[in-house]
Amino acid sequence: MSNLAAAGEEPEILFWVGCAGAFDDRYKRVTRAFVRILEHVGVKYAVLGMEETCTGDPAKRAGNEFLFQMQAMQNITTFEGYGIKKIVTACPHCFNTIKNEYPALGGNYEVIHHSTFLQQLINEGRVGVAGGGEFKGQRITFHDSCYLGRANNIYEAPRDVLATLDADLVEMKRSKANGLCCGAGGAQMWKEPEPGKKDINVERTEEALAALDGNAAALHNLLGVEGGNAGATPAPRDAQQRSIIAVSCPFCMTMMSDGVKNKERENNVQVFDLAELIATAEGLNA
Amino acid sequence: MHFSIQNILFLLVAAAGFGLFAWQVRKIRANILVGRDRDMSGNVSERLNKTFLVAFGQQKMFKRITPALLHLIVYVGFIVINIEVIEIMIDGIFGTHRALSFLGPLYSALVGTNEILGALVIVAVAAFWWRRNVKGVRRFTGPELRMWPKMDANIILYIEVILMVALFLMNASDLKLHQMEGKDLPGAFPISSLLTGLLPSNVGALEILERVSWWAHIVGILAFLNYLPSSKHFHIILAFPNVYYSRLVPQGQFSNVDSITHEVKAMMDPSYQVPPPATNPDGSAAAPTPFGAKDVNDLAWTNLLNAYSCTECGRCTSVCPANITGKLLSPRKIIMDTRDRMEEKYNSPLIFQPNLYGTEAKHAEQEVLDKENHTLLRGYVTPEELWACTTCNACVEACPVNINPLESIVEMRRFLVLEESAAPNSLNVMFSNIENNGAPWAFSPSDRFNWADELYVADKAVKA
Ligand code: SF4
Ligand code: SF4
Numbered sequence: 239m240s241n242l243a244a245a246g247e248e249p250e251i252l253f254w255v256g257c258a259g260a261f262d263d264r265y266k267r268v269t270r271a272f273v274r275i276l277e278h279v280g281v282k283y284a285v286l287g288m289e290e291t292c293t294g295d296p297a298k299r300a301g302n303e304f305l306f307q308m309q310a311m312q313n314i315t316t317f318e319g320y321g322i323k324k325i326v327t328a329c330p331h332c333f334n335t336i337k338n339e340y341p342a343l344g345g346n347y348e349v350i351h352h353s354t355f356l357q358q359l360i361n362e363g364r365v366g367v368a369g370g371g372e373f374k375g376q377r378i379t380f381h382d383s384c385y386l387g388r389a390n391n392i393y394e395a396p397r398d399v400l401a402t403l404d405a406d407l408v409e410m411k412r413s414k415a416n417g418l419c420c421g422a423g424g425a426q427m428w429k430e431p432e433p434g435k436k437d438i439n440v441e442r443t444e445e446a447l448a449a450l451d452g453n454a455a456a457l458h459n460l461l462g463v464e465g466g467n468a469g470a471t472p473a474p475r476d477a478q479q480r481s482i483i484a485v486s487c488p489f490c491m492t493m494m495s496d497g498v499k500n501k502e503r504e505n506n507v508q509v510f511d512l513a514e515l516i517a518t519a520e521g522l523n524a
Numbered sequence: 525m526h527f528s529i530q531n532i533l534f535l536l537v538a539a540a541g542f543g544l545f546a547w548q549v550r551k552i553r554a555n556i557l558v559g560r561d562r563d564m565s566g567n568v569s570e571r572l573n574k575t576f577l578v579a580f581g582q583q584k585m586f587k588r589i590t591p592a593l594l595h596l597i598v599y600v601g602f603i604v605i606n607i608e609v610i611e612i613m614i615d616g617i618f619g620t621h622r623a624l625s626f627l628g629p630l631y632s633a634l635v636g637t638n639e640i641l642g643a644l645v646i647v648a649v650a651a652f653w654w655r656r657n658v659k660g661v662r663r664f665t666g667p668e669l670r671m672w673p674k675m676d677a678n679i680i681l682y683i684e685v686i687l688m689v690a691l692f693l694m695n696a697s698d699l700k701l702h703q704m705e706g707k708d709l710p711g712a713f714p715i716s717s718l719l720t721g722l723l724p725s726n727v728g729a730l731e732i733l734e735r736v737s738w739w740a741h742i743v744g745i746l747a748f749l750n751y752l753p754s755s756k757h758f759h760i761i762l763a764f765p766n767v768y769y770s771r772l773v774p775q776g777q778f779s780n781v782d783s784i785t786h787e788v789k790a791m792m793d794p795s796y797q798v799p800p801p802a803t804n805p806d807g808s809a810a811a812p813t814p815f816g817a818k819d820v821n822d823l824a825w826t827n828l829l830n831a832y833s834c835t836e837c838g839r840c841t842s843v844c845p846a847n848i849t850g851k852l853l854s855p856r857k858i859i860m861d862t863r864d865r866m867e868e869k870y871n872s873p874l875i876f877q878p879n880l881y882g883t884e885a886k887h888a889e890q891e892v893l894d895k896e897n898h899t900l901l902r903g904y905v906t907p908e909e910l911w912a913c914t915t916c917n918a919c920v921e922a923c924p925v926n927i928n929p930l931e932s933i934v935e936m937r938r939f940l941v942l943e944e945s946a947a948p949n950s951l952n953v954m955f956s957n958i959e960n961n962g963a964p965w966a967f968s969p970s971d972r973f974n975w976a977d978e979l980y981v982a983d984k985a986v987k988a
Contacts, residue, residue, distance in 0.1 A: 257963040259975065266975040273976075287973045291962030299915045300951050301816065301937030303781045305958060307788040315792075338777035343785060384916040389776025415921050416587070419845040424915030428954040428964055432912040435850030442845075462662070462848035 249284035251350075252320075254327035254336070257292050258488030264495065265488040271517035272328055272352055278522055279364045283326075289316055295331040298339070300425035307343065310335075314345035328352040328513060330385035330487045331423070337390070351386060353396040353486045353512055366402035371519040373403040376482060377475060378515075379410055379449045381442065381494060382417035383487035396486050399512050403519055405482075408472040410449045411463050418442050422489035436461070443483075443497025450481040450507065483509045534616035534742075541746030548753040552832055555866045559825030560813070564769045571768050574926075579767040584924040588839075591655075597648040598684070601641040602760070605691070608638050612742050625710035636712035639695065642688045643715050649681045649688075656681075663838030668857040673756065673836055680757045687744050693737035696720050697730045704730070759835040763925040766833035769826050770926035775917045778934060781815065816938025819899040820865050823935055830927040831862035840919035840929055846912040853912040855919035855929035861904035862932060868898065901936050910936050911948055 253276065259269040276283050294309030313336075317325075325347050327333050337349035360366040380400055386392045393414045400407055412418045421431065421438025431437055441461055448456035452474040457463065475481075483498070485491050495509045510518075517523045577583045582599065585592040614623040625631050656664045656677060664677075695716035700723050702709035723730060752758045759766075789796045817823045840855040841847045847854050898904075910933055919929045940946045947955070954964045962969050 255972075255975070257965065257967075260972045261963060261965055261967045269975045285973075288969055290972060291969070292958045292964060294958070296954060296964050297958055298778055299934070300947060300954070301934065301939075301941035302947075302955055303784050303815065303938055304788070304942060305955055307781075307784050308791075309958060309962075311788055311792055334774075334776040338774050339780065342780040384914070384918070385776055388917040388921050390774050416843065416918075418843075418848075419914045419916035419918065421845060421914055424913055425951060425954065426914050429911070429948050429950040431849075432846070432851045432853070432908055434846070434852075434912075438845045438849050438914065441849055461850075462842055 247282075248321070250282045250324065251284075252317075252322045252325045253283045253285050254325050254329075254332055255285055255290060256327055256329035256332045256488065258492075259328055260290070262488060262492070265491060265511075268328055268488070268491070268511040268513050271511070271523060272513040274517050274522040275356070275359070275365060275513060275520070278520065279359055284320075286316065293332045293335040295335045296425040296428060298335070299423065306339075310340055310343050310345070314340060314343060317345060317347065322347060324348045324350070326350045326352060326355050328486070328488070328511065330383045330389070331489070334385045334389050351390075351392060351395070351486070353386065353399055354392060356399045356512060356516055357395040360399060360402055365516055365520055366399075371403075371521065373405045373482075373515065373519060375404070375406055376480060377406045377408060377450050377472075378403065378482045378484050379408050379446050380413075380484045380486075381410070381420065381446060381490055382414060383485065383490050384417065384419050384423050386486060387417055388415060396484070396512055399516065400484055403515060408449050408452075410445050411457055411460065411471075412445065418445065420487075420490040420493035422493045427489050427492070437500075439493035439497040440500055443494055443501055446483045446494065446497075447477075447501060447503060447507065450483070451475055451477045453477070478506055480506045480508070482515075483507065484512060484515060485509060486512050528619060531617060531619050537743060537746065538613070538616065541743075541749060545749050545753075548750065552753055555870050556825050556828045556832065558821045558866075558870065559823050559828040560821075562824040562826055564826065567772055570772060574770065574772075575764055575768045578770075578924075578926055579763045582924070584922075584926075587922070594648040594651050597641070597644045598652075601645040601648075604634075604641055605638055605645075607634060608691070609742070609745060612738070616742060622710060628710075631710055632712040634711075635695075636714055639692070639713055639715040642691055646685055646688050649684050653678065653681050663842040666838065666841060666854060666856070668854060668860050669836065669838070673860070676755050676757075677836070679751075680755060683744065683748050683751070687741060687748070690737045690741040690744060692716055692719060694734060694741055697723055697734040697737065700725075701727065701730045701734060756834065756836040759833050759925060762829065762833035763835075766829055767926045769829060771928065775920055779931065781938070783813075784815070814939060815942035816940070817932065817935035818901045818939045818943070820862055820869060822939070823862070823900075823932055827928070827932050827935070828862065828866065830929075830932075831859050831866065833925050834859045834863065834927055835925065836860065837924065839922040839924065840927070843918040843922045845914055845916060845918065851909075851912040852906065853909045855933075858905055858909070858929050858932055859927060862900060865898075865900045865904055901939060905936060907940055907946065910940065913937075 253273070255269055258265045260266070273283075291312055292309050293313060294306035297303075297309065298306035325336060327336070327349070328351075330351060333349055333351045336345070336347060340347070356365065378400060380396055382393065382396075386396070397407070410417075418441065419438060420442055444456065445460055445463075447453070448460070449472060452472040454471045454474075457471060483494050485494055491509055491511060495504075498504050498507050498509060514523070582592065582596060585595055611622065611624045615621060624634070627634070655661050669677075692715060695711075695713055696719040699709050699713050699716050700720040703720065704725065704727060723733065752761065786796075786798045790798050814822060820828060834856070836856060838856050840859075841857070844853065844855055901907075913930070913933045915930060915934070917930060920927075923929075941951075945952075957964050957966050961967060963972075
């Protein structure tokens, strides 16, 4: 960003990378995939690089309002310094915080989650024209991020993005507004879970696997699922076939990947972010 | 019109019933208003719209179809049967008999509908009783649903049956009396006409039965009215204001703490003018309010209104990922604890046993047991419960009357962190990482751009 500013240029969007996008080895791949898409469609974007600092989301959810506001003010000062108007991010937590919580502190921006941004690109015919590519016919289930879904009512954008892949999309028993948390939100990411019967991400992964395998019996054994109103169980399928859990959040990515490892299914079940799926389908991830 | 001793008695009973109810409501209102101020004015049309959909229209109930239909029967039955209560009031005051019968066919339709709904209510209530006591639906269990709350739920069902039976006995005996005297009783009685055969054919007995059930019906209703404030059934009234005053902002948006904003601004800009601290009406400095919530009066009044509106249905807890996976956290318990604590702290106005689920049912590791310091946090809600929350908003989404357990949870977390520095150690590590490195993990800010290293576009991005 500082380079652009020095050159007297204004970006169309600021791509907010987020701490996970910058530091988490797995999520760095998502950051790269998204940047490739941005390059591919020729959007003029900028990143803050070292001037970026945590939005303060984990501090706020953990109750440290003071630390949150310090972070928020610092970021708002940076945004104002560059005259930022439009921000795109792949992290629902950053998205929620900048969009909903910064205005009370004087930071008003147009904030877009990358699922919505990708959906717009698809609608404009700028990506997604390559068809499903290697995902054609593969089974994919989407895990709703709480901070995208219930927190901000974004349910269709990620599904629209997946729909361009020409894959076999299946819904989990608890999806959309009824989706089950991956277990990382509210600063849980940074601490051990309280004692209980099971870790939340294991429960959620079991549900995803049951949906992918079309395993009705496994669905039945999930905790707290009261039958009836959710989507029908998909057709049974060989558990050895390759399938995908799609996510749109760095924390969901970590939790679901850990869950898949815990269930020893990493040989044929992969966890991908929407941006990675699109970049791969477009042949950008060379 | 025969004005008699009965009418005077009725007036006295009705006045006592409504008066006692008004007294209880006033006390509850005062309890709710001990909460922190929060401006909920404005957006009237949006709020009314929401109230119409969620409270009046039962919108959120229909996520679960079976209980939604059963509830709808009881709800519609309640509303329609109340029209008959208006007639009972008029008859009681003026000594008339079936004062609304001048409505003719409309009256017949009304009475007939009432009878059918009354029968359906009995069926629905039986189904509710079965679900709760026999089928053992998971959300009707849990440590917070023992003792009084468990009994309360069943008492409501029994009272509803008694009221319906009284209604049918009243109609059936009245009908039989008229038949025996060869007269026509205005109205249509699809159910009661089936019951007349079961009644004695003695005029005196029938007259007594008619009067007894008439009185049982109206006294029952007044008694029920006064039972409501002690019960989860108070939701039939408070659901409406509670939905009206629910949040209109996105669920992910957490409240902002203004006092901290002033402090942070003053730190960043020494010339910033911090508004003067609040003063008491007499001009003396008000006691500083703590950050977050330790006790009920630290919560916003809307959170306290939430507590009195809770129907204890457990929909919140049944979708809570922490609760599902066996952690101690139950959002319903947090809400019920809030109400219990208000009753304890501000002297319950309630005539029946307050909403307590019994000390032995509460978590064993309660840290403070003496009543004086028995605050909401630690006296009722343990930090372990609070730290298990993922702030996923599932409980908020699930609540049919728009209660927000998450807000109370976050307020209590704020107290733990900002006033007591009592966060779990790993969270303190996360805090200091953010403070020192600008990221919740221990990475150096100078590594923030490393993701671009392996990227062919990196050069371009930097050069651009
Ligand atoms: S927000 Fe917290 S209390 Fe509510 S359902 Fe989610 S984890 Fe449970
Ligand atoms: S808070 Fe809402 S969902 Fe939870 S028990 Fe009370 S009424 Fe039911």
